Amino acid sequence: MDAGQKAVITAEGLATLFGVLKGRGYRVVGPTVRDQVIVYDDIDGLADLPAGWKDEQDGGHYRLTRRDDQALFGYVVGPHSWKKFLFPPVLRMWHAEHKPDGTQVASEPEPTQRFAFIGVRACELHAIQIQDRVFLGGSYVDPHYRARREGTFLVAVNCGEAGGTCFCTSMGTGPKADKGFDLALTELKAGSELLIETGTADGAAVLSELPHRAATAEDEAVAEAAVAHAAANMGRAMHAADVRDLLLRNLEHARWDDVAERCLSCGNCTMVCPTCFCTSVEESSDLAGVESARTRRWDSCFTMDHSYIHGGSVRQSGRSRYRQWMTHKLATWVDQFGSSGCVGCGRCITWCPVGIDITEEVRAIRASERH
Amino acid sequence: MSAADPMLPRVARVRRRRRDGPDVWTLDVDPPEGFTYTPGQFNMLTAFGVGEAPISMSGDCAKTGRLIHTIRAVGAVSSALTRLGPGDAVGVRGPFGVGWPMEVAAGHDVVVVAGGLGLAPVRPALYRLLTERSRYGKVALLYGTRRPEEILFRAELEEWRRRLDIQIEVTVDHAIGDWYGNVGVATTLIPRARFDPVNTIAIVCGPEIMMRFASVALRDAGVAPGSIYLSMERSMKCAIGFCGHCQFGPVFVCKDGPVFPYEKISRLLSMREI
Amino acid sequence: MEIEGLERIISEHPFFAKMEKSFLDIVVGCAKNVRFEAGQYLFHEGEGADQFYLVRHGRLALQITSPGRGALTFQTLGEGEIVGISWLIPPYRWAYDAKALELTRAIAMDAACLRGKCEADHDLGYDMMKRFMPVLIQRLQAMRMQILDVYGTHA
Numbered sequence: 001m002d003a004g005q006k007a008v009i010t011a012e013g014l015a016t017l018f019g020v021l022k023g024r025g026y027r028v029v030g031p032t033v034r035d036q037v038i039v040y041d042d043i044d045g046l047a048d049l050p051a052g053w054k055d056e057q058d059g060g061h062y063r064l065t066r067r068d069d070q071a072l073f074g075y076v077v078g079p080h081s082w083k084k085f086l087f088p089p090v091l092r093m094w095h096a097e098h099k100p101d102g103t104q105v106a107s108e109p110e111p112t113q114r115f116a117f118i119g120v121r122a123c124e125l126h127a128i129q130i131q132d133r134v135f136l137g138g139s140y141v142d143p144h145y146r147a148r149r150e151g152t153f154l155v156a157v158n159c160g161e162a163g164g165t166c167f168c169t170s171m172g173t174g175p176k177a178d179k180g181f182d183l184a185l186t187e188l189k190a191g192s193e194l195l196i197e198t199g200t201a202d203g204a205a206v207l208s209e210l211p212h213r214a215a216t217a218e219d220e221a222v223a224e225a226a227v228a229h230a231a232a233n234m235g236r237a238m239h240a241a242d243v244r245d246l247l248l249r250n251l252e253h254a255r256w257d258d259v260a261e262r263c264l265s266c267g268n269c270t271m272v273c274p275t276c277f278c279t280s281v282e283e284s285s286d287l288a289g290v291e292s293a294r295t296r297r298w299d300s301c302f303t304m305d306h307s308y309i310h311g312g313s314v315r316q317s318g319r320s321r322y323r324q325w326m327t328h329k330l331a332t333w334v335d336q337f338g339s340s341g342c343v344g345c346g347r348c349i350t351w352c353p354v355g356i357d358i359t360e361e362v363r364a365i366r367a368s369e370r371h
Numbered sequence: 372m373s374a375a376d377p378m379l380p381r382v383a384r385v386r387r388r389r390r391d392g393p394d395v396w397t398l399d400v401d402p403p404e405g406f407t408y409t410p411g412q413f414n415m416l417t418a419f420g421v422g423e424a425p426i427s428m429s430g431d432c433a434k435t436g437r438l439i440h441t442i443r444a445v446g447a448v449s450s451a452l453t454r455l456g457p458g459d460a461v462g463v464r465g466p467f468g469v470g471w472p473m474e475v476a477a478g479h480d481v482v483v484v485a486g487g488l489g490l491a492p493v494r495p496a497l498y499r500l501l502t503e504r505s506r507y508g509k510v511a512l513l514y515g516t517r518r519p520e521e522i523l524f525r526a527e528l529e530e531w532r533r534r535l536d537i538q539i540e541v542t543v544d545h546a547i548g549d550w551y552g553n554v555g556v557a558t559t560l561i562p563r564a565r566f567d568p569v570n571t572i573a574i575v576c577g578p579e580i581m582m583r584f585a586s587v588a589l590r591d592a593g594v595a596p597g598s599i600y601l602s603m604e605r606s607m608k609c610a611i612g613f614c615g616h617c618q619f620g621p622v623f624v625c626k627d628g629p630v631f632p633y634e635k636i637s638r639l640l641s642m643r644e645i
Numbered sequence: 646m647e648i649e650g651l652e653r654i655i656s657e658h659p660f661f662a663k664m665e666k667s668f669l670d671i672v673v674g675c676a677k678n679v680r681f682e683a684g685q686y687l688f689h690e691g692e693g694a695d696q697f698y699l700v701r702h703g704r705l706a707l708q709i710t711s712p713g714r715g716a717l718t719f720q721t722l723g724e725g726e727i728v729g730i731s732w733l734i735p736p737y738r739w740a741y742d743a744k745a746l747e748l749t750r751a752i753a754m755d756a757a758c759l760r761g762k763c764e765a766d767h768d769l770g771y772d773m774m775k776r777f778m779p780v781l782i783q784r785l786q787a788m789r790m791q792i793l794d795v796y797g798t799h800a
Contacts, residue, residue: 093378096419096462103382103419103460139626140611143376251642278615281608285420292420296378299614306616309606310445311799320644328618335621394798445798487796517796544791546706546718551746554706554721556790578795 002201006215008188009196013210014072015046017155017183020209021116026153029085030118031078036064038078040085043118050075051191057164057235057346059355070191073119076163077345081274082124083131085115086148093144093281095293110147120156120181122174123166123343127274128154129180133337134277144296153202156181160226164235165346167359171240173343175230183207186223195223236346238359239366243340246366247331251323255365260319262354267300269348269356270325275341278306301325326358377611380417380462383438385455392521394444395488396453397429402438403463410495411470411602411630415610416440417462418451425607425625426452427492428466433502438463441491441523467610468629471496472600476572480508482564482594484585486515486557486577490523492602493576497531504536511538511564515557515581518543519550538565557581558588568593575633576602583640586633599633620645651676655752658699659725660776668769675758681705681745687728694737696753697729703749708742719791720784721746727780732756 009017021028030043033050043049055075056063067074096105120128128149135145156177159166168174177184182203186195195215198204270276280299285292299306302321307314315321333341342358349357387399408414413427424446430439444450455461473496481500485493493512500510512531516522522541532539540560542553553560557577573589575582582601589599605624608614617624620639622631639645652673655661661669679698681687687698687705705728707720719741722728728751731739737756763770 093376094380096382098419098460105380105382105462107376107379135613138612140377140613142613251645277613279608280614280616281423283417283420283422289420294378294417294423299608299616301615305606307606309604310449314605315644317644324618324645332618332621336623443798515796517794521796542721544794544796548715550718551704551706552721554718556787558790559787580790580793580795584790 002204003199005198005204005207006220007196007207007212008215008219009194009210009212011046011072011192013196013212014185014194016210017118017206018043018045020206021153024206025113026116027113028116028118030155031073031075033064037062038064038075040078040080040082040117046072049073049119054161055163057166057350059165059349059357060352061164061355062350067190071160071187072191072194073157073159073185073187074161074190076159076161076166077121077124077347079272079347079351081272081345081347082117082120082128083274083277085117086128086152087131087135087145087277088148089298091144091296093294093296095291098290098292110144114151114153115148116153116155118155120154120177121159121168121345122156122177123168123171123345124274125154125156125177125180126173126343127345130275130337130339130341130343131277133339134275137337153206154181154183154199156184156199158184158186158223158227159230160187162230162233162235163346163350165349165357166234166344167236167238167346168344169231169234170237171340171342171344176227186226188219188222188226195219236344236349236357236359238342238344238362240340243362244331244334246362246369247327250365250369251327253365253368255361255368256319256323258364259322259356259361260317262356263318263322264353265302265318265321266353267302268351268353270300270302271298272347272351273329274343274345274347275329276300280305301328326361330358330362377464378609380415380423380464382460383463385457385459385461388453388456391441391523392443394453395441395521395523396444397439397441398452398455398461400438400440400461400463402436406438406463406466407435408432408466408495409470410473410499411492412466412468413492413610413629414438414440414463414465414467415607416442416452417464418448418455419460419462421451422448423462423464423608424448424452425467425604425610427602427629429491429494431498431502432495433498441488441494443488464610467625469627469631471574471602471630472572473499476500476574477506478508479598480566480571481510481574482561482566482571482589483510483512483574484514484557484561484577484589485512485575486581486585487517487521488523489575489577489581489602490514490516493574494524496574501531501534501537508570509538509566510536511540511566513540513542513557513560513564515542515544515560515577517545519546519552540564556584558584561585561588561592569595571598573599575599579604579640586637586640590633596634596637597632600630601633601636602629603631603636604629651678651752654678654701655699658701658752660699660727660780664772664776668772671762671766671769672754672759672773675755675762676752677755679751679753681749681751683745683747685745687743687745688739689742690739692739694729694732694739695756697727697732697756697759698751698753700724700726700728701750701752703751704746705749706744706746708744710742716742716744730777730781732760733777 605617
């Protein structure tokens with residue numbers, strides 16, 4: 001039995017996990033404190049984890065504060081998402097050489113080292129699955145995403161506390177990680193003991209190399225209580241069932257003018273959103289015109305360039321660009337990919353400089369229909 | 372096209388370049404090996420060192436050794452493409468998109484309404500209609516453009532006009548001096564076209580304003596909204612549904628289109644900034 | 646004889662389609678056959694607008710002349726269409742030139758005669774207005790597209 005094994009490890013076991021993963025050749029990345037924020041970056045070991053830190057999040061507000069314990073995962077999500085590794089912000093796709101006898105085009109090589117993600121939250125597992133659907137599940141496959149995604153080892157973490165802007169419960173994406181991981185951790189005793197669950201054969205193989213003991217019914221109860229506590233204390237809520245239809249019948253609602261007065265079109269929401277996938281490309285060349293290359297970079301539907309065709313942009317007003325982002329995320333994504341594009345992580349609310357809250361925008365539109 | 376990386380262009384060579392209008396050039400490109408396409412599809416053409424742009428094919432699909440693109444110089448990339456000459460390298464990715472409904476149109480009258488540069492993406496459909504003439508009923512081309520000097524493919528239009536099995540009507544927005552043809556918008560040609568509205572497939576291509584009014588005029592003339600097909604245009608950076616730029620409501624113009632039945636997009640067409 | 650032939654011709658023209666016979670009987674008195682050779686002008690800008698035309702065969706260009714640019718054609722009209730609306734409102738003066746591009750045969754309706762008959766019989770007047778309205782509105786709608794220069798690059 002590979003999946004569904006439950007065991008308990010100590011901090012030492014977790015430290016060993018790093019060694020085992022590196023020994024297997026993974027590039028280990030996970031949460032760490034930098035610039036007063038919890039980011040995702042390469043991490044070496046236990047000491048790099050944000051032990052004893054908690055994040056205070058609200059609309060346009062993020063602060064790290066000290067916990068009164070040394071919990072290793074006592075925070076939720078920061079401005080980074082795992083898409084920064086699977087779907088890099090800047091990626092050179094190909095280069096070309098132009099010689100008198102011809103032009104040759106060659107792909108850039110893909111990385112061969114596989115990633116191990118430590119600390120993937122349930123909402124993030126859903127976000128990864130949503131991007132899998134976009135990049136791997138259609139009639140075209142993105143080879144750059146596939147090269148980085150194949151063989152990724154995912155160590156999920158079940159949230160014991162909800163963040164100030166979280167609403168995964170109402171989106172049906174958490175707080176419990178139910179699938180898509182190799183291993184899943186739930187912190188039982190802050191900083192010292194964690195429940196570990198296997199999700200795949202790879203996960204079970206790695207667990208077998210860690211010092212662990214079998215999980216008792218009491219261990220499982222503690223874990224369930226932690227998750228239930230998170231589920232009951234979400235900072236936000238979105239009644240998701242009818243959002244698509246609600247938004248698509250209100251495309252000319254006055255609320256869009258209202259949010260347009262607040263929105264700066266800064267695009268932060270699109271940068272921090274774990275499912276946003278818009279890109280643009282740039283062609284570069286040396287002065288002699290002998291070498292040229294094309295680079296793909298993250299783009300945002302908030303830019304004027306995004307909808308530019310000869311003559312001007314289709315979406316010139318801030319109102320239309322905000323509407324595009326929100327209706328794509330919550331409504332037309334369903335038509336395109338069969339699910340909502342939103343996982344309820346709350347990043348867009350936290351990182352919006354003016355604290356625009358999509359759960360509030362949906363609520364306002366829905367409330368106006370009742371009158 | 373490389374199956375491994377749909378974003379990697381294949382290198383092709385320009386054979387010939389011809390000026391077809393004040394700012395319009397047609398490139399005759401030696402196609403990548405095995406390249407085939409259907410009327411209404413487009414390629415992403417790369418002017419190396421400058422960038423890439425979506426350009427519809429404007430030639431005859433049946434001539435597999437030839438790849439024809441008609442390009443209007445409106446920006447940096449399209450201008451660079453129009454400056455390519457014989458022997459120059461051009462990057463080709465494609466073919467992309469859903470094309471004109473040539474099979475659906477079999478057994479029907481076909482009305483083609485084109486405006487401005489819109490004549491280029493419908494020309495492959497016209498070649499097919501004329502090559503397989505017996506499969507279709509009455510065929511009419513209604514073409515409107517700005518001035519007589521900007522009439523695209525004029526010699527070819529005059530040649531087709533001499534045929535007995537196709538109706539060609541041309542109009543311009545305004546004319547100076549020696550022009551004895553029609554002056555007025557393309558929609559004014561519709562009442563004059565000979566077709567049976569209940570058994571007609573309409574192909575419409577041109578600036579969006581023109582397509583919108585032409586579709587309404589065709590619908591008012593009795594053509595079913597599901598039988599009117601438009602070719603939409605939006606910003607494209609990938610043509611494969613990944614860059615997100617070409618979204619038009621729920622559809623991606625690059626892969627769900629660019630050809631759409633009017634019925635499917637009429638609501639979106641009437642919305643501002645969508 | 647002449648009037649009977651004209652009445653049939655007028656009733657067959659799309660502009661007068663399905664007009665009541667009693668009205669046709671009135672308007673035919675204002676009608677006469679006319680013909681223009683290719684290159685001949687029907688009227689010039691500024692002249693008195695004392696008739697309007699039902700085109701039976703041929704083609705006309707409506708033009709406005711500008712120094713330096715010559716004659717600018719903004720519309721062509723042909724078989725089944727009508728030429729002339731300036732006769733409806735004072736000061737009854739043509740606002741453009743109309744030139745036959747090819748041999749053109751038309752029915753000319755005397756404007757003063759028709760205006761008088763519409764004044765005397767308001768039912769006839771209303772019927773005539775209902776026929777003119779769609780022409781005016783369609784021309785206005787089409788003209789909007791022309792002035793928007795939809796084929797321009799607008800870059």
